[in-house]
Amino acid sequence: MEKKRRDFIKTGSLLGLGALLQPSKLFANSQNIAHANASPTVDKGRPVFNMCGYSAPKIDNVRIGFVGVGTRGQAAVYRMSQIENVTIAALCDLQPDKIDFALNRIKNSGQKPKIYTGEEDWKAVCERDDIDLIYICTHWALHTPVAVYAMQQGKHVCVEVPAATTIDECWQLVETSEATKRHCMMVENCCYDFFELLTLNMARQGFFGEIIHCEGAYIHELTENFTRKNFKWDMWRLKENYERKGNLYPTHGLGPICQVMNINRGDQLDYMVSMSSADFVLGQRVEELAKENDLYKPFAGKDYRGNMNTSIIKTHKGKTIMLQHDVSSLRPYSRIHLISGTKGIAQKYPLPGRISTHHRNWFTEEQMKEVEEKYQPAIVKKIGELAKKVGGHGGMDFLMDWRTIDCLRNGLPLDQDVYDAALWSCIFPLSETSVNNRSQAVDIPDFTRGGWKKNTPVDISLSTGGNTGVKDIRKPLKEDFEL
Ligand SMILES: NC(=O)c1ccc[n+]([C@@H]2O[C@H](COP(=O)([O-])OP(=O)(O)OC[C@H]3O[C@@H](n4cnc5c(N)ncnc54)[C@H](O)[C@@H]3O)[C@@H](O)[C@H]2O)c1
Numbered sequence: 001m002e003k004k005r006r007d008f009i010k011t012g013s014l015l016g017l018g019a020l021l022q023p024s025k026l027f028a029n030s031q032n033i034a035h036a037n038a039s040p041t042v043d044k045g046r047p048v049f050n051m052c053g054y055s056a057p058k059i060d061n062v063r064i065g066f067v068g069v070g071t072r073g074q075a076a077v078y079r080m081s082q083i084e085n086v087t088i089a090a091l092c093d094l095q096p097d098k099i100d101f102a103l104n105r106i107k108n109s110g111q112k113p114k115i116y117t118g119e120e121d122w123k124a125v126c127e128r129d130d131i132d133l134i135y136i137c138t139h140w141a142l143h144t145p146v147a148v149y150a151m152q153q154g155k156h157v158c159v160e161v162p163a164a165t166t167i168d169e170c171w172q173l174v175e176t177s178e179a180t181k182r183h184c185m186m187v188e189n190c191c192y193d194f195f196e197l198l199t200l201n202m203a204r205q206g207f208f209g210e211i212i213h214c215e216g217a218y219i220h221e222l223t224e225n226f227t228r229k230n231f232k233w234d235m236w237r238l239k240e241n242y243e244r245k246g247n248l249y250p251t252h253g254l255g256p257i258c259q260v261m262n263i264n265r266g267d268q269l270d271y272m273v274s275m276s277s278a279d280f281v282l283g284q285r286v287e288e289l290a291k292e293n294d295l296y297k298p299f300a301g302k303d304y305r306g307n308m309n310t311s312i313i314k315t316h317k318g319k320t321i322m323l324q325h326d327v328s329s330l331r332p333y334s335r336i337h338l339i340s341g342t343k344g345i346a347q348k349y350p351l352p353g354r355i356s357t358h359h360r361n362w363f364t365e366e367q368m369k370e371v372e373e374k375y376q377p378a379i380v381k382k383i384g385e386l387a388k389k390v391g392g393h394g395g396m397d398f399l400m401d402w403r404t405i406d407c408l409r410n411g412l413p414l415d416q417d418v419y420d421a422a423l424w425s426c427i428f429p430l431s432e433t434s435v436n437n438r439s440q441a442v443d444i445p446d447f448t449r450g451g452w453k454k455n456t457p458v459d460i461s462l463s464t465g466g467n468t469g470v471k472d473i474r475k476p477l478k479e480d481f482e483l
Contacts, residue, residue, distance in 0.1 A: 041448060041449045042449065048178055048449065049178045049179075050178075050448075051177050051181075051183075051417050051418050052265065052417050052419060052448065052451055052456075053413045053455065054181070054183070054413055055411045055412060056156065056181070056182070056408070056411065057411060058408075058409060058410060058411040059132050059408050059409060061085045061087060062086050062087070062408050063087040063089040063130055063131050063132045063133070064080060064087065064090075064132070064133045065089055065125040065128065065133070065135070066090065066091050066134075066135045067092045067093075067122040067135070067136045067138055067142070068136060068139075068142070068160075069091050069099060069101070069102040069137065070093065070095070070138075070233055071231075072160060073135075073138075074098065075397065076135055076137055076401070078106060079390060079392050079398050080135075080401055080405075081105075081106040081109040081111055082390055083401065083468060083469075083470060084468060084469035084471055085468060085469070088109075088111040089128070089130060089131050090125045090128065091103070091113045091114075091115055091116070092116035092122050092125050094118075095233065099115055099117065122134075122142075126146070126152075126155055127153050132155065132408070133155060133158060133408065134147070134150035134155045135157075135159075136160060138160075138233075139232070139234070140236070141165070141236070143159050143162070143164060143165075144159075144164045146159075147173060147176075148172050151177055151184060152176060155182060156408065157182065157183065158186075158187045158404060160187055161186055161188055161249070161251040161252065161424075161425075162186070162249065162250065162251050162425035163184070163424075163425045164421070164428075165428055166429050167429050169425075170422035170425055170426045170447065171445075173418050173421055174447045177418035178418075183417070184417070184418040184421055185404065185416045185417070186251065186416055186421035187400060187404070188251050188255035188256075188420075189252075189392075189393060189400045190251075190253075190255055190256055190335060191255045191256050191259055191400070191416065192399040192400040192460075193393070193394070194394075194396070195337065195348045195353040196256040196348070197460070197461055198372060198377065199256075199260065199339055199355075201375045201376070201377045201462070202346070202355075203341075204461055207343065207375065208339055208340070208341030208343055208345070208346070209342030209343030211339060212319055212341055213340045214257035214261060214321050214322075214339050215253075215257070215321070215338035216252075216257045216321070216323050216335060216336055216338075217253045217325065217334055217335050217349075218247075218249045218324070218326075218327070219324060219327075219329075219332075219333065219336075220326075220327055220333050221327065221329065221331065221333075222327045223327075223328050225237075226238045226241065226282075226327070227286065227289060227296070235299070238299055241304055241305050241327070241328075242299070242303055242305065244305060244428070245276060245305045245306070245431075246274055246305070246325075246428065246430075246432035246433075247274065247309045247311055247323060247324075247431040248305070248325060248327075248428055249325055250311075250424060251427075252335055253335050253336065253337070254321070254323055255416070255424050256335075257321060259415075259460075260339055261321075262457045263423065263452070264419045264447075264448055264451075264452050264455060265452060265457045266452065266453075266455070266456075266457060267452065268316045268444075268452040269321075270314050270316045271313070271314055271441050271442060271443050272312060272313040272430060272431070273311065273434055273439050273440070273441050273442075274309060274310070274431035274434035274442075275309070275435065276305065276308065276310075276435045277308045278306050278307075279303075279328070280307055281307055281329065282305075283301075283302065286299045286300050286304075287301075306435075307326055308326040309324065309326070309435065311323045311324075313427075313444070325431075332350065334350065336348070343357060344356060344357040355367075355368065377460070377461040378462070378465075379399075379461070379464060379465050383402055384399065390470075390473055403465060405468055406465050406466045406468040407466075409466060409468055410466035410467075410468075412463075412466070415458050415460045416458075418447075419447045419448045419451070423445075430442045
């Protein structure tokens, strides 16, 4: 892995690292040189800029270029169109009909984005000097290449989950963000769901005592979604399910509990083991489809990843995490979100979420209300109702976007930095390695290079946010059925 990192640095010029050395390009959109709140870290004897707690210069009006406006991207375009001081400057997608859908969703907003439809047009979008933020919603294989190139062109990045699918890509993101001093936020929307924010605030106030163990998951039966004809571009999500193994989508379950456990900021993931069941669903389903439709023939007879994957992670401070991934067994949706401490416990799924400080019962409805009133984060009080009106998975998506724009406009550190993006994503390739090796333990890289010992906890649950406005809500977002 170390070798691969060096390879990236060496071959960086081929990938456009030259741009890193061109201050005029890098700071094209910034009046001031960026600064960081946290102390530098050291990599092999050389000081490294620490992006944890980093505040970029304020951007009053955030100009966004979207790359990938399929299912997820168009919803993001729509949400962003509702936030004041946002310009939607570019929409880039290979499929013109997806662009048309996205344009239709913002037709009354006054936004006039430039359109790009070429395979490599995302480079031209990144190169524009009138764009501040590249928002990436493509299939996974393009996440890191676009994010790295965008940062090299001086742009901040929001990238959909997972930000990377190999350890090498994780390091590319980290090293590029540090070298360019550009934000690379993986837009892990589940960190902004209401029960997650409530329990984060409760953890901050000591409600659970010392956190001992947490559980998270992405359990979502998506067989129909993956196999539906041309629903996903080039059937990419079905392909991932036979090309890769392990936990392909760790971040929805892991992100919120890492924030509760102060991972990267006081504690660090140390090592993990991972085990997968065999596949009893996907392969069979694709065989059936292939009998009826030639489209599915190339997908038949493949070695699909096992339906249920379970990983167990140990932290440096001796805490544990259980993480699951299952997108093909028939069962109700769950991210579990269990937080267990010396003084109490919370568990979100099965809904409704529950809390207790006792070994006998969960809190009553009345006790739950009291807790919710006492620990509701200020940011939820401020923007929560509005977020529910705009929607996007019940409002959390809008809360996330509003918060991100608000931080960029006010020069505040983002809630999720590049170390979070890399760490939460790296469980994907590491679980694969463990699964392929009879569940042997694998070390988890410390992308902060020891910075976690000094980095301060994320303050989303304690922040009130700035003054970013929201435009008239024209029409609530049709609920995305997929998360
Ligand atoms: N956070 C969430 O709740 C959530 C929910 C769904 C999906 N996602 C993530 O969003 C991302 C997109 O998923 P989706 O469901 O929208 O997939 P999708 O297939 O519907 O959309 C991907 C889009 O990328 C476009 N694309 C492909 N190659 C391109 C290129 N070279 N240049 C420009 N555009 C290109 C495709 O044409 C397509 O429109 C994935 O990373 C997925 O994991 C996140």
